[in-house]
Amino acid sequence: MDEPVQLPIDGVLDLHSFRPKDIKDLVPEYLAACRDKGIFQVRIIHGKGMGNLRRSVHAILRRHPDVISFTLDHPEYGGWGATLVYLRLT
Numbered sequence: 001m002d003e004p005v006q007l008p009i010d011g012v013l014d015l016h017s018f019r020p021k022d023i024k025d026l027v028p029e030y031l032a033a034c035r036d037k038g039i040f041q042v043r044i045i046h047g048k049g050m051g052n053l054r055r056s057v058h059a060i061l062r063r064h065p066d067v068i069s070f071t072l073d074h075p076e077y078g079g080w081g082a083t084l085v086y087l088r089l090t
Helices: 020-036 052-063
Strands: 012-014 041-045 067-072 082-087
Touching: 012 020, 020 041, 020 052, 020 082, 052 067, 052 082
Parallel strands: 012 041
Antiparallel strands: 041 082, 067 082
16 A cells, blocks of 8 residues: 655645546645645646646646636746646635
């Protein structure tokens, strides 16, 4: 059985070391942990690749009740390889 991975809750989630099937639970749990720590802007690094992981992350974000909005990162800081997420304050 896989051991749980301890992630630093610092507002940056890099998905490169996770299996795509794990993001369904990982992304919402990470967003909740960020809100608990008072972090309301989160950067999710999903990579550029074929765009499948990005589409999956965006589908999760569209349905998440605490997400106000999200956008691809500035081209200078990852562009379409990362997404900036803005969370509700309360």
